[in-house]
Amino acid sequence: MTATELDTPEAPSAPPRARPRFFAAAFTGVLALAAALAAGHLVAGFISINASPYLAVGNGAIDLTPVELKDFAVRTFGTYDKLVLLGSMAVVMVLAAALAGVLSRRSPIPGTIVIVLFGLIGGFAVSQRPDLTVVALLAPIASLVVGVAVFLLLHRIAPRVWREPESDEKTGTSRRSFLLGGAGVAVGAGALGLGGQLISTTRDATASREAVGKLVPARTAPMIPADADFAKLGTPPFLTPNDKFYRVDTALSVPQVRTEDWSLRLHGMVDREVRYSYNDIRNRPLVERTVTMTCVSNEVGGDYVSTSNFIGVDLADLLAEAGVKPGAEQLFCTSVDGWTSGTPVAAAQDRGRGAMLAIGMNGEPLPLEHGFPARLVTPGLYGYVSATKWVVDIEVTTWAARQAYWLKRSWSQEAPIKTESRIDTHRGFANVQKGKVRVAGVAWAQHTGIEKVEVRIDQGPWQQTTLSKEVNLNTWRMWWTEIDLPAGVHQVFCRATDKSGYTQTDQRAGTVPNGATGWHNVTFTAA
Numbered sequence: 001m002t003a004t005e006l007d008t009p010e011a012p013s014a015p016p017r018a019r020p021r022f023f024a025a026a027f028t029g030v031l032a033l034a035a036a037l038a039a040g041h042l043v044a045g046f047i048s049i050n051a052s053p054y055l056a057v058g059n060g061a062i063d064l065t066p067v068e069l070k071d072f073a074v075r076t077f078g079t080y081d082k083l084v085l086l087g088s089m090a091v092v093m094v095l096a097a098a099l100a101g102v103l104s105r106r107s108p109i110p111g112t113i114v115i116v117l118f119g120l121i122g123g124f125a126v127s128q129r130p131d132l133t134v135v136a137l138l139a140p141i142a143s144l145v146v147g148v149a150v151f152l153l154l155h156r157i158a159p160r161v162w163r164e165p166e167s168d169e170k171t172g173t174s175r176r177s178f179l180l181g182g183a184g185v186a187v188g189a190g191a192l193g194l195g196g197q198l199i200s201t202t203r204d205a206t207a208s209r210e211a212v213g214k215l216v217p218a219r220t221a222p223m224i225p226a227d228a229d230f231a232k233l234g235t236p237p238f239l240t241p242n243d244k245f246y247r248v249d250t251a252l253s254v255p256q257v258r259t260e261d262w263s264l265r266l267h268g269m270v271d272r273e274v275r276y277s278y279n280d281i282r283n284r285p286l287v288e289r290t291v292t293m294t295c296v297s298n299e300v301g302g303d304y305v306s307t308s309n310f311i312g313v314d315l316a317d318l319l320a321e322a323g324v325k326p327g328a329e330q331l332f333c334t335s336v337d338g339w340t341s342g343t344p345v346a347a348a349q350d351r352g353r354g355a356m357l358a359i360g361m362n363g364e365p366l367p368l369e370h371g372f373p374a375r376l377v378t379p380g381l382y383g384y385v386s387a388t389k390w391v392v393d394i395e396v397t398t399w400a401a402r403q404a405y406w407l408k409r410s411w412s413q414e415a416p417i418k419t420e421s422r423i424d425t426h427r428g429f430a431n432v433q434k435g436k437v438r439v440a441g442v443a444w445a446q447h448t449g450i451e452k453v454e455v456r457i458d459q460g461p462w463q464q465t466t467l468s469k470e471v472n473l474n475t476w477r478m479w480w481t482e483i484d485l486p487a488g489v490h491q492v493f494c495r496a497t498d499k500s501g502y503t504q505t506d507q508r509a510g511t512v513p514n515g516a517t518g519w520h521n522v523t524f525t526a527a
């Protein structure tokens, strides 16, 4: 705007629209984004929180992430990998929205295009979710409409005359209405988003889980003997409390499935298709089995291993009721959130192994994040091929016919758990007194059993450790010993030998494609 124009406000040609200032412009974009996401979240609250465009894009990103990056994220951030993802998405979106606002200082068109693009991405992500119907598209549509409307509105009232002297009356009004409008949008967006969150939790499965009550198996697992762990000497407790059980899955928000809405369909290469309701399963005589589960993403020395008393029914019984046809190779199991796994039929039918459809852990119904109402547990196989949580569909089929989630992403088709051992006491870079030092830890070789665990200092001779009482072949075993540590910095190694005679290799391998190998070691500094 030139001085001449300022001096002649009454000029017949309308004054050119002044461009909103940089921050006001950026702010306009960010507020429109917030309003859009909040509106989508609110509508999703009524349908399924997974219809929230923000979460749907996050879930889509998880599915598209290259395997190395995903593995890195799981290893580095653990269960927080999802928060990190949502946080990074928020940062990227805020920056893009701010940029869109700035680009729109002359005309609202660039910003509108960016918001529509965001809306389309959100809509696409929602449409790709296997657990949602067309109705779910209402959420991204709400986002799109509200986003564009708020953007155009704020753009209109954005202080077009901010460049003019503060004293100008028009400027003051314009600026006030922009700030008020902006604050209104911010508060409104907060309320909508919160509302969506609250409404969705009224539809969650917590009450359904509480209504199930205690699960009392007809056949309980043998009592865990007191000497099954050396918790007092620095091993983990034998049974992992439910809230300490490791968690690994691709779900950004825990699927909410109520028992009354759940059923399991067993079909494919079977004589007769069967469908079980929750009560069908619950009212059968329940068995209880002590099983140690492990994740293939567990690196040497890692924590993705836990033990529970699982309660449920034998998968072999269900398969017998359906009648598995000859030639069947895998159980292609689908979760309510669309995640899939492929379990070898032979492992599932092997009664000695004891694969289960589990509905309980340690006497309680499964915690929501561990698969409520029902999940699979197959002793001896890594979770990604054997332990579908929130399972709703089992198709008996061949390997060629179907490829499960992680198989498509370069992990192995068959994945028996590798024999591993870990030092728990001490961890990290421990400072200890030289002389007698206690070392303790855990070892596992599910479905084979642990024969011995040895430790050594630096390149020294291997020394035997004391093993805890064996509970069953499908569980971990604790070990401890005392070593004589000279002053200085030393590496303490451990290695297990399983009952097949195999001793852990010192060859380090990464987790992809079928589990890490190598000896765990901890640095001890003795003084």
Ligand SMILES: Nc1nc2c(c(=O)[nH]1)N[C@H]1C(S)=C(S)[C@@H](COP(=O)(O)O)O[C@H]1N2
Pocket (backbone or CB within 6 Å): 245, 246, 247, 248, 249, 250, 251, 293, 294, 295, 296, 335, 336, 337, 339, 369, 370, 371, 382, 383, 384, 387, 388, 389, 390
């Ligand atoms: N629906 C669903 N089930 C799943 C997964 C998943 O991502 N989605 N992850 C699997 C993997 S990789 C493992 S190791 C186990 C972990 O079970 P937990 O979280 O109860 O320990 O669940 C399996 N079941």
Ligand SMILES: [Mo]
Pocket (backbone or CB within 6 Å): 248, 294, 295, 296, 297, 382, 383, 384
């Ligand atoms: Mo896993």
